Amino acid sequence: MNTGRQMTLEAPSIYQPIMLSILEITSMTEMEKVFTIELPFPTSLEHRPGQFVQVSVLGVGEAPISISSSPSRSKSSFELCVRRAGALTNALHALNPGDVVGVRGPFGRGFPIERFRGKDILFAPGGLGLAPLRSVINEVLDDRSNYGRIIILYGAGQPVEMLFQDELQEWAMREDVELHLTVDKPDKKWKGNVGVITTLFSDIQVSPRNTVAITCGPPVMYRFVLMELLGMGLPEGNIWLSLERRMKCGVGKCGHCQMDHMYVCQDGPAFSYAEIRHLEEAL
Amino acid sequence: MIAKILPKHALQNWIETLREHYRIIGPKLAQSQFIFGDIHSADELDLSYPTTILPPKKVLLPQREDLFHFDATGDTHIVEPTFDDEPTVILGIHACDMHSITLLDRVFERGTADQHYQTRRENTTLVSLECIKSCSEYSFCKSMGTLSIPEDFDLHITDLGDEYLLEIGSNKGVSLLWNFNEVREATDADFERLNKVMSEKWSHFTYRVDFDITELPALLSLSYDSKVWEELGDRCLACGACNIVCPTCYCFDVRDEVDFSLCSGGRFRVWDSCQLDRFAVVAGGHDFRDARAARQRHRFFRKGKYLTEKYGVVGCVGCGRCAQACLVHISPVDIFNELHRRRVPSAATQEEILA
Amino acid sequence: MSSTKPKIAFFDFAGCEGCQLTVLDSLQTHTELLNAVEIVQFREAMSERNDDYQIALVEGSYTRPSDEVRLQAIRDQAQIVITLGACAHLGGVNAVRNAHRLEEIKRYVYGEKAEVYEAASARPISDFIQVDAFIPGCPIDREEFVRAVKSLLQGNLPDIPDYPVCVECKLRETGCVFLYGKTCLGPITRAGCGAICPSFGVGCEGCRGLIPNPNMASLREVLSENGLDEMRVKAKMSLFLTNQIATSDMEA
Numbered sequence: 001m002n003t004g005r006q007m008t009l010e011a012p013s014i015y016q017p018i019m020l021s022i023l024e025i026t027s028m029t030e031m032e033k034v035f036t037i038e039l040p041f042p043t044s045l046e047h048r049p050g051q052f053v054q055v056s057v058l059g060v061g062e063a064p065i066s067i068s069s070s071p072s073r074s075k076s077s078f079e080l081c082v083r084r085a086g087a088l089t090n091a092l093h094a095l096n097p098g099d100v101v102g103v104r105g106p107f108g109r110g111f112p113i114e115r116f117r118g119k120d121i122l123f124a125p126g127g128l129g130l131a132p133l134r135s136v137i138n139e140v141l142d143d144r145s146n147y148g149r150i151i152i153l154y155g156a157g158q159p160v161e162m163l164f165q166d167e168l169q170e171w172a173m174r175e176d177v178e179l180h181l182t183v184d185k186p187d188k189k190w191k192g193n194v195g196v197i198t199t200l201f202s203d204i205q206v207s208p209r210n211t212v213a214i215t216c217g218p219p220v221m222y223r224f225v226l227m228e229l230l231g232m233g234l235p236e237g238n239i240w241l242s243l244e245r246r247m248k249c250g251v252g253k254c255g256h257c258q259m260d261h262m263y264v265c266q267d268g269p270a271f272s273y274a275e276i277r278h279l280e281e282a283l
Numbered sequence: 284m285i286a287k288i289l290p291k292h293a294l295q296n297w298i299e300t301l302r303e304h305y306r307i308i309g310p311k312l313a314q315s316q317f318i319f320g321d322i323h324s325a326d327e328l329d330l331s332y333p334t335t336i337l338p339p340k341k342v343l344l345p346q347r348e349d350l351f352h353f354d355a356t357g358d359t360h361i362v363e364p365t366f367d368d369e370p371t372v373i374l375g376i377h378a379c380d381m382h383s384i385t386l387l388d389r390v391f392e393r394g395t396a397d398q399h400y401q402t403r404r405e406n407t408t409l410v411s412l413e414c415i416k417s418c419s420e421y422s423f424c425k426s427m428g429t430l431s432i433p434e435d436f437d438l439h440i441t442d443l444g445d446e447y448l449l450e451i452g453s454n455k456g457v458s459l460l461w462n463f464n465e466v467r468e469a470t471d472a473d474f475e476r477l478n479k480v481m482s483e484k485w486s487h488f489t490y491r492v493d494f495d496i497t498e499l500p501a502l503l504s505l506s507y508d509s510k511v512w513e514e515l516g517d518r519c520l521a522c523g524a525c526n527i528v529c530p531t532c533y534c535f536d537v538r539d540e541v542d543f544s545l546c547s548g549g550r551f552r553v554w555d556s557c558q559l560d561r562f563a564v565v566a567g568g569h570d571f572r573d574a575r576a577a578r579q580r581h582r583f584f585r586k587g588k589y590l591t592e593k594y595g596v597v598g599c600v601g602c603g604r605c606a607q608a609c610l611v612h613i614s615p616v617d618i619f620n621e622l623h624r625r626r627v628p629s630a631a632t633q634e635e636i637l638a
Numbered sequence: 639m640s641s642t643k644p645k646i647a648f649f650d651f652a653g654c655e656g657c658q659l660t661v662l663d664s665l666q667t668h669t670e671l672l673n674a675v676e677i678v679q680f681r682e683a684m685s686e687r688n689d690d691y692q693i694a695l696v697e698g699s700y701t702r703p704s705d706e707v708r709l710q711a712i713r714d715q716a717q718i719v720i721t722l723g724a725c726a727h728l729g730g731v732n733a734v735r736n737a738h739r740l741e742e743i744k745r746y747v748y749g750e751k752a753e754v755y756e757a758a759s760a761r762p763i764s765d766f767i768q769v770d771a772f773i774p775g776c777p778i779d780r781e782e783f784v785r786a787v788k789s790l791l792q793g794n795l796p797d798i799p800d801y802p803v804c805v806e807c808k809l810r811e812t813g814c815v816f817l818y819g820k821t822c823l824g825p826i827t828r829a830g831c832g833a834i835c836p837s838f839g840v841g842c843e844g845c846r847g848l849i850p851n852p853n854m855a856s857l858r859e860v861l862s863e864n865g866l867d868e869m870r871v872k873a874k875m876s877l878f879l880t881n882q883i884a885t886s887d888m889e890a
Contacts, residue, residue, distance in 0.1 A: 013364035013398050015350040015537070015550065058353045058360065059541035059548050060792055063566070085566040087794040094793055100360050219569045246565050248537045248552075251395035255534030255555070256562060258581075259571065261589045266394065280507075281571055281581075314839075316813040336811040346809045520825040520853050520860070522804035541788055543670035554809065559801045560850055575853070608808065610816060610825060610860045 014251055017056045017102025018043070023077055024097055028163050032128065033093055034068065035080045037103065045078050047071055048110030049135040050242055050270040054250045055080065056102030057091040064247045066269070067106060068131045070138035081131035081163060107250035111136050111240055111270045116212045119238075120149035122204075124225050126197050126217025127156055130163045132242045132269075133216050137171075144176060151178040151204055155197030155217075159183050159190045180204070197221065201228040208233035216242040222283045226273065239273040243282065286469035286477075289447040293465035295325035300463050301372055305408070308342050309374035310335055322374065330375045330412060330442065334419040334602055338380050338530035339373050343387060343403050347553045350399060350537070354547040365549075366402040372459065375412045379422070379600040381436060382429040383530030384409065389594040390533055408455045413441040415480060416487045421603030423616050425485075426492035429600045443476045491616045494623050496597070500588040506622045507580070515618070516576025518611045523556035525582065525605035525613070531590065531598055532556070557581055583618060644790065647679035647691035648722075649712055651698030651705055652732050652760065656777040657723035658682040658697055664780045671784065674791055692717045693790060696763050699725040699732045702756040706766050713767040718790070721763050722783075724776035724845045724878055731776070732760035733880035762881055771795040776845035776878065779831050799830045802849050803842050806833035815841045821864050823874065826852035844878045854883070 011018065020043070024036040039045060047053075047067050056062040063086070069079035084093045092101065113136060121140060125133040140147050152171060156162045162181070171177045180200045182193040193200060197217070213229045215222065222241060229239050245257035245264040257264035259281035267275075276282040289297060301307055307322040310332035317332045319339045337346075351364040376384070391400035411432050414424070424430040432439055437456035441448045448469055451457055460466055469477075494502070526532045536555040541548035555562060558579070563572040572578055590598030599615055606614035648658060662683055665671050678688035694716035700709070713719055724730040735743045736759040744752040763769055773779075773786050773796060786796035803824035807814065815822045815836050822841030824833065828849050835842050861871050875883055 011364075013351060013366075014395055015399070015552075016362055016364045019360040019362065056550075058355055058362070058550075059539050059545055060794070061539045062537060062550075083566070087789075087792075087797065089566070090794055091792065100355070102360075102362070218567065219565075219571075244565050245563070245571065248535065248555075251397075253390065253395075253397060253533070253535070254537070254552075255557060256536075258557075258585075258589075260584070261592065281577070313811065314813050315818075316811075318811045336808070336813065518853075518856055520802075520804075520856050521849075521851065522802045522825040524804045524808050527805060527808035540785075541792070543668075543674050543788065543791075545788065545791055556801070556805065559805070561800060608814065610814075611856055 011104075015104070015249070017054070017062070017104045019100045020103050022095060022097050022099050022101060025095070028081065028165075029161050031085075031161075032081055032083045032163060034164075035082060035092065035095075035101070036077050037080065037101065038077050039074070041076070045071075045074055045106060047074065047078070047106035047135075049113060049139045050110030050132055051106040051108050052132075052247075052250075052269060053080070053103050053105035054107065054247070055082075055088070055092065056104075057088060057095070058102060060091040061088045062102070062104075062248075063088040064107075064245075064250065064265070066132035066135070066242070068134050070135045070142060072139050072142035081128070081134075083128050105250060107247070108265050108269050109267060111214060111242075113139060116140075117146045118148065120151065120206060120211045121147055122151045122153070122206060122211055122213040122229075124153045124197060124213060124215040124217075124229075126154075126215075126221045126225075127161070128163070129216035129218070129221070129242070130154060133214060134164060134167070136214060141174075141177070148210065149178065149206075150176065151180075151206070153180045153182075153197060153200040153204070155182045155184070155200070157183065158185045159187050178204070196224070198224045198228050201232070206232060206234075209235065209238075212238045212240065214240045214242075219244070219283065226283075236274040236277055237272050241271055241273060241276070242269045243271060243276075244269070284474075285451045286473070287449045287451070287460060287466040288443075288469050288473055289449055289466045291445055291447065294328070294447075296465055297463055298322060298325050298328070301459060305370045305372045307372050307374060308339070319373065328374060330440070332375070332418070334377070334422065334604060334607070336604075337528060338383060338602065338604065339376050340380070340383060340387060340530050340533075342371060342373055343384065343407060344391075344400060344533060344535075344554075347551055348399060350550045350552060352547070352549045356544055356546045364398075366399060368402050368406045370406050370408075371403075372408045372410060374410045375440065376409055376436075377412060377418060377602070378414050378432045379424045379427075379429045379602040380530050381409065381411045381433050382597065382600040383602075385433050385435055386531050386590065386594055386596050386598065386600075387533060388435070389596070393594070408437045408459060409435070410438045410440060410456075410459070411436040413439065413480070413484070414488075415442060415484045417489075419603050419607060421606040421614065422601060423491040423603060424601040425488040426490050426616070427496055427597055427599060427601035429597060430485075430488060441477055441480060443473070443480060446473075448473055448477050493620045499619065500591055502619070502622055502626060503584055503588045505626055507584075509622060509625060511618065511621055511625070512576040512580040515579040515613060516574055519558070519575045519579055519613060520611060521558045521560070521575050521578065522610070523558045524608040524610075526556035526558055527554060528604040528608045529586075530600055530602055530604070531586065534562075557585075579613070583615070586615065587619070643674065643676045644693055645676045645678045645688075645691040646693045646695060647689075647716075648677070648682065649679075649694060649696045649698075649708075650681065651696065651708075651726065651763070652701040653698030653723065653725035653730060655682060655697065657725075657775075660777045660780055661695075661722070661783060664783050667780065668784050671787060675787065689715060691715060694719045695722045696720070696726050696769075697722040699729045700758070700761045700763060700766055701732060702758050704756060709763065709767045718770045718795075719763075719767060720786070720796070721769050721772040723778050724774060724847070725760075726763045727772040727774050728847050728878055729760045729762050729881040731877060733878075734876055736760060736880050737876060760881075765881075772798065774798060774828060774846035775831055782830050799828060800850050801829050802852075803827045803829045803831065803833050803836070803846075805829055806831070807836050810837060812837045815839060816860075816864055819864075821861050821866055821874065823857070823879075825860070826854065826857050844875070848879060848882050
């Protein structure tokens, strides 16, 4: 059951953002910045990994952005990893620490991680897809003993486009995390795998029935990753995805995120493949 | 049943009385077509109107609606939501449009309630009108089961000739007759007249859909991959008119505007259409419904299946506005019948089987 | 948001200067514009001229080879180039002449002196230099221009609608002109004008250009069904859309 709606439920209008300060802005790559947003007491986010917020710059607009920090690490602040891709995200990138952004949410259904306890988890984010999955990864790592193997296969275009590089290094150092990286276009320093994310799958062996896979990436990636996961024998219900749509309301009214009969903002954005397999408009 | 009788000549006085407390919206002529607009006197109101360009939905969910104003010129950012609570009466709503309001009420109430819609809805009194003859060659309400008025009217008008019979459906409806002494109680004779009107009206409407409409969701389920959608996609201009004029379309876009300080302004929503190019596009530019065929299918699935399954009422109320607005003659009646024809073996074949 | 005002310059090529007049008009109705930007060059309105600008607003279409040099200079100086109006965006009404042989046109217009004048087919500015955004219309819409300036001040390019005029017609409950026996390019034409022509009972002539994915074949059928023969369809589509509709499509 989703309880994390504190901020929006208390507002007189569901479309009214609450204004929160930016504590810190970290440039990740040329295109992506991570914004740490302050949650002054008693404001709480109480999100689940995989949920999103609607972020506003007043006068420019609003866009859905997935929450990048895990609930375990979002007590007095939370993080959003934002790619510069349009008017709103341009405006966000022009802001400085101390500036204020509007936030509504959290919205949607996150990943049901309690159901993943005891299982091996295979994360397969591509590019910006690491942003929402990082929330799940850290949540799981902060409750490490309750899960089996943690495998992370991360693909990016170029080494400089890799997000959360500090954390990637931390995960690489951990004995209880199996991290595999790949890039499409290596630079001179790159010593790792070269190729799209699916080229990493041959490196790993999993026990299909005891493994949950979670993937998120650009629309073109899903088909190929799904082929690999299904090929490994993972049941459709064990494969989870986070889908991207341009929600305008976040509460199942505006219609923009509808795919067939489902609303990504309500029924997702986290879906098991079993739930969306039959929907032509999903992927 | 509580009912009153309003002589037609008293309509003007009634409207004047109402105008002291309410904004009155009703069908009136604009250029050469009818629209729901502000009514200042009975002369403007035409209760024998054919269908309007836009449905009365526009009163409850305006084409453009402010959501909040903001002012960030000072140290604190002020965000002030805006609600329209002006007491309003919509006069003369046809049965189809009443059914659409039933649907909109559920959409904006269920799940997370939309306070902007609800505020307007709570302050709006619905005066429906008994449809006695078909209002447009395009309408097909009888087929959709929406020719009978749903029960959530506040006041319901039936034209008895020289008088109107007013059925009272709620306290809001009672309020409209408060302190107005030109109405009288309806008598048994009046109810007899009402019964006569009601029994005679059905023959003035025809069934235009060739099958029982409760089969529509199932028919659509079977028709997801039908060639019909491709054919529609070839014809469709993707002009969005069908969505804009539809009483059960409620999708919207949200936009901001600012003054030259760039620090104060507002956020508002405007009607949107799933037939348009940007509707299902995400930040990277990928369009999740880029073919006109898929957009038309989505539209008809929403009307005939998704909304029905989610909200328990019909998603197409048979008003015919989309068919009237469509320059390439895409009509729900034709589509539903065509889907049915392609699914069901022809009569000849059945006879052959039986023989 | 920068504290210094952006420097804006206006340039005119072949056109009636009606878009610049609309800008002047908007300066009168929105005087805040003058505080928000610094206009350094605007022949229509002032005699000073300064070539230190960040935003170039270009009106009019390319019509002669020497225009290219001037355009390149504008592109080299400006950080942002925005076209103003149908001539700059589409070639405008000027492009009607593209359907004829250039020599014939020159002789028709200039007579004996045809050889003295320089001419080429009328083309959109974006055929010669990279254009960052366009403000469409003949003339431009005053409110859209003001919104565009605000977007620029916010650091974004103007957001021009890409849905058709029909949407705005229906939103304002204008009766469809097809019902009155007229024809209209509204279904394939970019909105943003508030459907002003149909609201006065006149069919859309397409001055704001095509929407990104117009269904031309289907619109042709609609026009023909409503009494336009092939020649008149072609004429209607060449008033503003000559450069947007491929010759093959024109004759289809």
